[in-house]
Amino acid sequence: xxxxxxxxxxxxxxxxxxxxxxxxxxxxxxxxxxxxxxxxxxxxxxxxxxxxxxxxxxxxxxxxxxxxxxxxxxxxxxxxxxxxxxxxxxxxxxxxxxxxxxxxxxxxxxxxxxxxxxxxxxxxxxxxxxxxxxxxxxxxxxxxxxxxxxxxxxxxxxxxxxxxxxxxxxxxxxxxxxxxxxxxxxxxxxxxxxxxxxxxxxxxxxxxxxxxxxxxxxxxxxxxxxxxxxxxxxxxxxxxxxxxxxxxxxxxxxxxxxxxxxxxxxxxxxxxxxxxxxxxxxxxxxxxxxxxxxxxxxxxxxxxxxxxxxxxxxxxxxxxxxxxxxxxxxxxxxxxxxxxxxx
Amino acid sequence: xxxxxxxxxxxxxxxxxxxxxxxxxxxxxxxxxxxxxxxxxxxxxxxxxxxxxxxxxxxxxxxxxxxxxxxxxxxxxxxxxxxxxxxxxxxxxxxxxxxxxxxxxxxxxxxxxxxxxxxxxxxxxxxxxxxxxxxxxxxxxxxxxxxxxxxxxxxxxxxxxxxxxxxxxxxxxxxxxxxxxxxxxxxxxxxxxxxxxxxxxxxxxxxxxxxxxxxxxxxxxxxxxxxxxxxxxxxxxxxxxxxxxxxxxxxxxxxxxxxxxxxxxxxxxxxxxxxxxxxxxxxxxxxxxxxxxxxxxxxxxxxxxxxxxxxxxxxxxxxxxxxxxxxxxxxxxxxxxxxxxxx
DNA sequence: CACCCACATGTAAGCGCTTACATTACCAAG
DNA sequence: CTTGGTAATGTAAGCGCTTACATGTGGGTG
Numbered sequence: 201x202x203x204x205x206x207x208x209x210x211x212x213x214x215x216x217x218x219x220x221x222x223x224x225x226x227x228x229x230x231x232x233x234x235x236x237x238x239x240x241x242x243x244x245x246x247x248x249x250x251x252x253x254x255x256x257x258x259x260x261x262x263x264x265x266x267x268x269x270x271x272x273x274x275x276x277x278x279x280x281x282x283x284x285x286x287x288x289x290x291x292x293x294x295x296x297x298x299x300x301x302x303x304x305x306x307x308x309x310x311x312x313x314x315x316x317x318x319x320x321x322x323x324x325x326x327x328x329x330x331x332x333x334x335x336x337x338x339x340x341x342x343x344x345x346x347x348x349x350x351x352x353x354x355x356x357x358x359x360x361x362x363x364x365x366x367x368x369x370x371x372x373x374x375x376x377x378x379x380x381x382x383x384x385x386x387x388x389x390x391x392x393x394x395x396x397x398x399x400x401x402x403x404x405x406x407x408x409x410x411x412x413x414x415x416x417x418x419x420x421x422x423x424x425x426x427x428x429x430x431x432x433x434x435x436x437x438x439x440x441x442x443x444x445x446x447x448x449x450x451x452x453x454x455x456x457x458x459x460x461x462x463x464x465x466x467x468x469x470x471x472x473x474x475x476x477x478x479x480x481x482x483x484x485x486x487x488x489x490x491x492x493x494x495x496x497x498x499x500x501x502x503x504x505x506x507x508x509x510x511x512x513x514x515x516x517x518x519x520x521x522x523x524x525x526x527x528x529x530x531x532x533x534x535x536x537x538x539x540x541x542x543x
Numbered sequence: 544x545x546x547x548x549x550x551x552x553x554x555x556x557x558x559x560x561x562x563x564x565x566x567x568x569x570x571x572x573x574x575x576x577x578x579x580x581x582x583x584x585x586x587x588x589x590x591x592x593x594x595x596x597x598x599x600x601x602x603x604x605x606x607x608x609x610x611x612x613x614x615x616x617x618x619x620x621x622x623x624x625x626x627x628x629x630x631x632x633x634x635x636x637x638x639x640x641x642x643x644x645x646x647x648x649x650x651x652x653x654x655x656x657x658x659x660x661x662x663x664x665x666x667x668x669x670x671x672x673x674x675x676x677x678x679x680x681x682x683x684x685x686x687x688x689x690x691x692x693x694x695x696x697x698x699x700x701x702x703x704x705x706x707x708x709x710x711x712x713x714x715x716x717x718x719x720x721x722x723x724x725x726x727x728x729x730x731x732x733x734x735x736x737x738x739x740x741x742x743x744x745x746x747x748x749x750x751x752x753x754x755x756x757x758x759x760x761x762x763x764x765x766x767x768x769x770x771x772x773x774x775x776x777x778x779x780x781x782x783x784x785x786x787x788x789x790x791x792x793x794x795x796x797x798x799x800x801x802x803x804x805x806x807x808x809x810x811x812x813x814x815x816x817x818x819x820x821x822x823x824x825x826x827x828x829x830x831x832x833x834x835x836x837x838x839x840x841x842x843x844x845x846x847x848x849x850x851x852x853x854x855x856x857x858x859x860x861x862x863x864x865x866x867x868x869x870x871x872x873x874x875x876x877x878x879x880x881x882x883x884x885x886x
Numbered sequence: 887c888a889c890c891c892a893c894a895t896g897t898a899a900g901c902g903c904t905t906a907c908a909t910t911a912c913c914a915a916g
Numbered sequence: 917c918t919t920g921g922t923a924a925t926g927t928a929a930g931c932g933c934t935t936a937c938a939t940g941t942g943g944g945t946g
Binding site: 226227228240241242264268270 | 894895898900901902
C-alpha cells in the first residue's frame with residue numbers, strides 16, 4: 201500500500217501522514233501518535249515528527265480520521281435564517297459550546313434552501329448529531345433521521361418520541377407580561393402573532409389567555425400575522441384604518457412590536473397612552489426606541505449552548521431525556537407598557 | 544473485506560453500503576451508482592436499491608465519500624462573532640451561495656475561541672477552502688494555511704500574496720458621507736472609531752480625510768475607540784463632560800453611532816442641531832430611531848455570496864485573482880445628518 | 887547472567903465509500 | 917453460427933488515517 205504514498209510531497213494537498221513519516225524517518229503510527237498526543241512518544245522522535253510536519257506544511261485529512269475513528273466530531277445546526285438577533289445569538293451559544301467540546305459546527309439555513317429534505321439528509325451524512333430549530337418545516341424528515349439513528353434535539357419545539365427538546369420558558373412569562381398589561385388597566389388587549397407558527401408562540405398566547413382568566417376576563421382571539429417587520433407595519437395600518445380597536449398590543453416578538461409601534465407613532469398615536477405595546481426577545485433596538493420597549497428576555501445564548509451540550513451527551517451514548525428542558529426567561533419592563541421606567 | 548460488513552443492519556449507525564447492497568441483491572458499486580445518479584442503472588435495479596435504502600434507513604457516511612473523492616465538499620468560514628446584523632447577513636449570503644454550489648459550511652467564531660490558531664488548523668482539516676473575515680486576528684496562520692495549499696479568501700481585509708480579497712467599497716462612500724456633513728456647514732466633524740481596527744475602517748477614515756482635503760479643510764485625528772456599544776456610550780459621556788468639542792460625529796459603524804446618539808439625546812443634546820451623527824452599515828435600528836440615522840448600506844449579503852463563489856472557483860482550480868474585488872455601497876440619507884428627510 | 891517487564895516503535899488491518907477495469911448478457915451484422 | 921459492440925453490473929484497488937497487536941531494546945531482579 202505504501203507505494204502510492206510516495207508521490208511528491210510538493211503536490212497540491214500532497215503531504216500525507218506517509219510523506220511526513222518518511223521525512224521524519226519513522227512509521228506512520230508514530231506520526232499519528234505524535235499528532236494525537238495520546239500515547240507517549242520519546243521527545244527526540246516527537247521533535248523529528250513535528251519538524252517534518254512543519255517542513256511539509258502537513259494538514260491532516262479530516263475525512264480519513266473520521267472514517268477511522270467512526271465519528272465526525274461535528275454537530276449540525278438547522279436554523280430558519282439569521283436576520284434579527286435571536287437566531288444569531290442562538291448560533292453563537294451553540295458554536296461556543298461546540299468549540300469547547302471540540303466539535304465543528306455545520307450550519308444549514310432553511311430559508312435559503314429549495315430542497316430542505318435533501319439538505320438535511322446531506323447534513324446527516326457529515327455530522328454525528330443534529331439540532332433543529334423547532335419551527336423549521338421538517339418534522340417528517342427529523343423522524344426519518346431518527347430512524348437512521350442520528351441523535352436529534354429540537355430547539356424551541358415540541359418534544360417528540362425519542363427526540364429531545366430544549367426551550368425557553370414561555371407560558372408563565374407571557375402570563376406575567378399580559379397580567380402586567382391588564383394591571384395597567386388595559387381592557388382591550390390584543391395578541392398579535394400567529395400561535396400556530398410554533399410551540400413557543402403558542403405558549404405565549406396561552407399565557408396571554410391565562411392572564412385574562414386569572415382576572416376573570418375574556419381573552420380575545422389572536423391576530424394571526426407572521427412575525428416579521430412588514431407584517432407588523434401592515435397590521436398597524438389596518439389598525440389605524442379602524443379594523444381593530446385595542447388599548448394594548450402584546451406582540452409575539454419584538455420585530456413585530458417595533459414596526460407596529462413606529463407605524464402607530466408616525467400616525468400620531470401615543471404609545472403607551474393610546475395604546476401600550478410590548479414585545480418578546482429584548483432585541484437591541486428595544487432599548488433604543490422611545491418609549492423603551494417592554495419585552496421578555498430569553499437566555500438565547502444558553503439555549504444554544506444547551507442544545508450543543510445535549511447533542512454531545514447523546515453522541516456519547518447518554519439516553520435521551522423524555523422531558524423537555526426549559527430555561528427561565530426574564531420580564532424586562534421599560535415604558536411602552538405604561539410604566540414610568542427610567543427608559 | 545466484505546466479511547466485516549455483514550454485521551447486523553439494525554445496529555446503531557449500522558447500515559452501510561454493504562448492507563444495502565446485500566439487501567437489494569446487488570453489488571456495492573451499483574448502490575453507489577444509484578445514489579450518485581451519475582451512471583445509468585436499469586430502472587428495476589434502481590427501485591430495488593432505493594427500497595433497500597429506505598428499508599434500512601441508510602445514511603451514507605460522508606467521511607468515506609470525502610476520502611474516496613478527495614474533496615470535502617465543504618467551505619469554512621471564520622468570523623469574529625455574530626452580534627449585530629453585519630456578520631449575520633454576511634453568513635447568510637455565504638451559506639446561501641454555498642448551498643447552491645452544494646457545499647456545506649463549517650463555521651468558526653473567533654470570539655469564542657481561546658486557541659484560534661488551533662481552531663483554524665482544525666478547520667483546514669475538514670474543508671476544501673476557507674474564507675476569513677479580515678479583522679480576525681490570524682494573518683500568520685492564514686499564511687501557514689496557504690503554504691499547506693488550501694485556498695483562502697479574505698473578506699473585508701487586505702489582499703495578500705496569493706490570498707484573494709473581496710470587500711465593499713469604503714473610501715469613496717466615506718468621502719461622500721463626510722462631504723455631506725461638511726456641506727451641512729459642519730466644521731468640527733470628528734471621526735469616531737479606530738482606523739487600525741481593520742482595512743475597512745481605515746478606508747472610512749481615509750475618506751473622511753479626503754473630504755476635508757477636497758474642501759481645503761484640515762481633518763482632525765480620529766477618536767480611537769472600539770466599535771462597540773459600550774465604547775460609544777463611554778465616548779459620549781466624555782464628550783458631554785467636555786473632553787471633545789464637535790458639531791458632527793462620523794462614526795465607524797452604526798452600533799457606535801446609535802449608542803452615542805442615544806446618550807447625547809438623553810443628556811438633552813439636539814441631534815442633529817447641536818451635533819450631527821452618522822454611522823455605517825444601515826442596521827435595522829437605524830431606521831427606527833428618531834432622527835433616523837444617516838448611514839451607508841453595504842451589500843453584505845452579496846459580499847458573503849461572493850466569498851463563497853470565489854472559494855468554489857479556487858477549489859475548482861481557477862487561479863487566484865491578484866486584485867481585490869470591491870462591491871459598491873450606498874449612502875442612506877435620513878435625518879441625523881441634518882437633512883429634513885422623511886424619516 | 888539469564889529472565890521478565892516496561893517502554894518505544896513498527897506492522898498491518900480495517901473504516902465505508904468511489905470508480906477504473908473486468909465480466910457478463912444480449913443482440914445485430916456478417 | 918460466429919463475431920463484435922453495447923449496456924448493465926460486478927470486482928477490487930485504493931483514499932489517508934487510527935489502533936490492536938507484534939517486535940525490539942534496555943534495564944532491574946534473583
